[in-house]
Amino acid sequence: MSNLGYQFYSRQDEFRYLIQNGFAVSHKEIEAAFSIDSASRLEFNVEYPGLLIGLGYLFPKEANNDAQYNLGFSFDHTSGLPYLPGSSVKGVLRSVFPKSGEDTSRIQFIQAMTGRELDYNEIKKIEITYFGPRTHEVETRSGKKSQDTFYDSYILHTGDSYILDEYITPHGDDPTKNPVPIKMIKIAPENRLVVQICFSADESLLTQEERKNLFTGILEFTGAGAKTNVGFGHLSSIG
Numbered sequence: 001m002s003n004l005g006y007q008f009y010s011r012q013d014e015f016r017y018l019i020q021n022g023f024a025v026s027h028k029e030i031e032a033a034f035s036i037d038s039a040s041r042l043e044f045n046v047e048y049p050g051l052l053i054g055l056g057y058l059f060p061k062e063a064n065n066d067a068q069y070n071l072g073f074s075f076d077h078t079s080g081l082p083y084l085p086g087s088s089v090k091g092v093l094r095s096v097f098p099k100s101g102e103d104t105s106r107i108q109f110i111q112a113m114t115g116r117e118l119d120y121n122e123i124k125k126i127e128i129t130y131f132g133p134r135t136h137e138v139e140t141r142s143g144k145k146s147q148d149t150f151y152d153s154y155i156l157h158t159g160d161s162y163i164l165d166e167y168i169t170p171h172g173d174d175p176t177k178n179p180v181p182i183k184m185i186k187i188a189p190e191n192r193l194v195v196q197i198c199f200s201a202d203e204s205l206l207t208q209e210e211r212k213n214l215f216t217g218i219l220e221f222t223g224a225g226a227k228t229n230v231g232f233g234h235l236s237s238i239g
Helices: 004-010 013-018 027-034 087-095 106-114 120-131 206-224
Strands: 039-046 151-154 163-167 182-187 192-198 237-238
Touching: 013 163, 039 206, 087 120, 087 192, 087 206, 106 120, 106 206, 163 192, 163 237, 192 206, 192 237, 206 237
Parallel strands: none
Antiparallel strands: 039 192, 039 237, 151 192, 163 182
């Protein structure tokens, strides 16, 4: 199996050839690289126009080479396959929790997702129990046995294409100038994102099934990856 990550960052001519000629990777190869036996799987279909991950990873651009990609992408260092880090999944899920008692929209969102009339303090307790304290907060529980563990998510090749070229055309500060297209890559629509979470046995606040339903609902609502505000990263739950 070709190491896509190495080719993308070091041998882009080879990378372009692979994806333009229908690069395929088997489920067996992908599962062998990422699957965690002890984790629960939340599976999502990647909706049109696709999924963008790791755009902030930079690499030098060759002078006068319009064929080169301008933005980075998230590839696993060992397998070279695209993936979404577990820390990113945890961050997306946690982002919808309220930061204060005045954050009524987030409080109402969690209430709707759980089907419970929870107040801010109850929601905060759920957050700290299963995600742990935020960096500025003092740990109020002994150990981390109650926290859920978020493993790296991966993409199963279920669509017609696995990776495709994509362009964005920012206009900048002067709307009279023609925009310069920025070339990048994306996970093509109709592939499958597999999110892996090991739910703790602590069901004092939410059962494992309730957390699974909550996290599924959040990811369907927020999406994942970059540029979700312009349509990328939309997900629909499978199963």
